[in-house]
Amino acid sequence: MLLLQIFFTFLKIGMFSFGGGYAMLPMIEKEIVNNHQWISYSDFIDIIGISQMTPGPIAINSATFVGFKVAGILGSVVATLGVVTFSFVIVSIATHYIIKFKDSVTLKSMLKGMKPALIGLIICAFLSLAKESFVNLKSILIGIVIAFISFKSKIHPIIVIVIAALMGLLLFSF
Incomplete structure (x- = not known):
């Protein structure tokens, strides 16, 4: 029963989250931390961090890690399949129509309207x-330095x- 719950939860996340992994994070948080309470918010933050450092899309990595935390290896397989199933089906079907309607004013207008919403979800x-993450002056300093490095270089x-990681080691070890 738990495996079915995991699958359908991540299927729902995959179906109703648009814009990539970062846009999915609020829905993943709501479902796994708030609604099902499968993991704590602190564990959710750790999973996001690990998901960013491992190869692959953040939503798939998050689903895999959450599934593993909740139900072991089978849970990770089920969660991963859940989050990718809808996209796989839609992309398989839609490829023909996207090519056919790529010059459609309606399609272009819809996509233009979705972009600001996706940015809003990422900001959320x-x-x-x-x-x-920003719990004290040290963590804020790391965030500012990393944002500056990322933006300027x-x-x-x-x-x-x-x-x-090295900044964290230096600032939080002593």
């Missing part, structure tokens, strides 16, 4: 994560993560 996810994200 950021603010939710920021409340838990072409440094690879993995190097930025390593810099943040």
Whole structure:
């Protein structure tokens, strides 16, 4: 029963979240932390961090980690299948029609309307994560330095993560 619940929860997340993994984070949080209470908010933040550092889309990685935390290896498989099923079906069907209607004014207008909403969802996810992550002056300092480095340079994200980890080691160990 738990595996079915996991599958259908992540299927719902996959069906009703548009705009990529970061736009899905508020819905993932609502479902797994608030509605089902499968994990704590602190664990959710840790899963997001791990999902960002591992290869692959953040929504799939998050589903995999949550599924594993809740129901082991089978839970991770079921959660991952749940989050990708709808997209797989829709993309398989829609490819033909997207090519056919790629010049449609209606389609272009809808996509233009969705972009600001997706940015809003990403900002919402950021603010939710920021409340838990920026807990003191040290964590705020790390966030500001990393944001500056990311915005002003072409440094690879993995190097930025390593810099943040080293800053955390220096600032929180002593």
